[in-house]
Amino acid sequence: MPTPKAPAGLKTATRAPTGRSRLPDHLYAYLFIVPVLLFILLLVVYPIYYSVNISLYDINITFGSWKFVGLAQYAKAVLDPAVHHALLITAVYTVFVTVFSMAIGVGGALLLNEKFPGRGLLLGIVILPWSLSTYATAVIWRFLYSAEVGMFNALLRDLGLTHQAIDFLSARTALLAAAVAHSWQLAPLGMYFMLATLGVVPDDLYKLAKLDKLGAWGRFWHVTFPYLKLPFLIQMVLVTGEAARTFDLIFFLTGGGPGNATRGLSQEIYVETFQNLNLGYGAAQSWILVLFILVITTAYFFLLFGRKRRESKGQLEGGRA
C-alpha cells in the first residue's frame, strides 16, 4: 500500500560544494538556468508584449490597417454590457468551482488519511479525473446531463422520480452543471497535495486536542488546518486560475449557451478575437481577465497568510523535522 511520505525539505540536502570543480557553483547554475530563462523570454514574454501591444490598436484584418487608439479598447471594455455580463459569469463560475473542488479536495484528503480496507486502490482511482483533459471531461459530462442518453435522467426516470427529462444544461442551471463537472476534474490534485502534508501531523497533537475537549471541527481547524495551509493555498490558486480562464470545458459542454448563460470572459474573448476578428478588443479583454485572476490570487495570499506568512512557513517546516 503506498503511503504518502512527508515532503523532504531543505534539511536532507547539503548543498555545500566539496569536490574540485572547474567552475564555481553559481556559474554552473546560471549556465543551466539562462537557456531556460531565454526560452521563456522568447516564448512567453514576447507574446505577452505582442498581445499588450495589439490591445492598443484598432486592427482591421481585411484592410490590414493598424490604428493606434491608446487605451480606448480598455475603456470600451469597461463600459461594454457584454463584458460586464461575461465578468459576472466568470466570477460566479469561479466561486462555484473553487468552493466545490476545495470541499471535495479537503474531504477526500481527510478520508484517504484514514486507515480502511481498499484505501490503496481508492488512492490509485481518485486521480483518474485529473488525468483527463478538460475537453474530455466536458464530453463525458455532456453524456451524463443529456436529456436523451444521459445517465442522470435515465436513473431518475427508472427510479420513478421524474416523468419528464430534466434539462440540466438549461439557462438557469448550466453554469452550476459546468462547475460540478469542472470540480470533478480539478479536485483530485488537491487531495494529493493535502494528503502529503496530512501525513506529517503528529498524532500527539490530536491526543492533546482531545484532552482539551476540542470537537471534530475544533480539531480540524486548530490541529489539522495549520498543516494544510500551504497545499490548500497552492491548490486554491491553481483551481481559481483554471476556473477563471476556463475555455475548453464551456466550449464543449454548452458553447457559452443557452443564450449567453455560460458565456464567461474566455468565451467573450474567443468570439471577439476569432469570430468578430476584433484582435485589439479581444486582447484588451484578455488583460482584464489576467487582472481579475491576479487580484483574486493576491487576495488569497493575504487572507490565508497575511503578516504571519513567515511564522506559518516556519511551523510547516518544523512539522516535518
Add this chain to the structure above:
Amino acid sequence: MRTTGKRPVTMLLAAILAVWTLMPIYWILNMSFMHNRELIAVPTHVYPHQPTLSNYVRLFGGTAAGPTGEKLLPIGQGPQIRQGLVNSLVVAAWTSLATLLIALPAAYCFGRLDFRGKTPLLFAIIASRSYPPLAVMIPFYAFFQAVGLHGTRTGLVIINLTATVPTVVWIMSGYFGSLPATLERAARIDGLTRLQAFTRVILPLARPGVVAGALLSFLMSWNEFAFAWVLTAGSKAVTFPPALSTMFFQISWPAEMAAASVIGLLPAALLGYLFQKRMQTLNIVDPL
C-alpha cells in the same frame, strides 16, 4: 495516517468517493460498447445487453455487424481521428523529450546549488505559466504564420514546451533537492566535475523523478486542446483533441462519439495512474 472507531462511516464515504470518481467514466465506457439503439432503451441499460466493438472497429476503418446483423460501414470521421492519434503521439513524445533536455539541468541547479537570486528566478519561471492561453493565442498565431510553423507538429511542440518546462522545473527542483547529498559528494571527491556528477551520479539516482517528469509532460501535451485547435485544426498536423472536436460538432452518433472519446482518454488515464504512483515521492508542494 490515523485510525478511528468510525469504520462504517469511513467505508460509506470511501464508497461515495469511488462512485463519484468512476461513475462518469463508466457511463461513457458503457455507451461506447453499445449500438446506438440500445442507448435509448427504457428502462435504461446500465450495462450493454448486446455488447459490441463495432464503434471501435468502424473508427479504425473496419466494417461490423449491426444489432440485427446488417453490415455497418466505417465511420466517416475515422481517418481524421486516426491521423489525430498519430499526430498527438508524435507531438507528445517530442514534447516530453525536449522538456526533459531543457528542464532537468535547470531543475538540478535549483534543487542542489545555492546562488544569488535563486528564489526569484524559480518564481519567475513558475509565474510564466499564469497568463491565460487565450491572451497569447494571437501572437503565436501571427508569429507561426510568419515563420511557417502554422499547422505543423513542430509548432505545437514549441507551444507545449511553454507549459511543460516551467511545470517540470518546479516539480523536479524539489525532487533533486531531496536526494541524499553523500553520493554526489563522494563523486566530487573522486574528481568528477559538477557536470559529470550530474550525468553519471544524480541522473541515474533521480530516475523515478525523471520518469514522472516525462509522464507529466507527455500527459500535458496529449491533453492540450485550445492551441492545437487554433493552430492545427483542418491541417495535416491536426492532433486528437481538435479531430475529436470536429467529429463532436459534426453530425455523429452518441455511441460512436463515446468510443472516439474513450480512445483519447484511455492513454491519459494510464499515464495519470503511472504518474500518481510516483507523485508521492515528488515534493511538489514546496520545493524550495
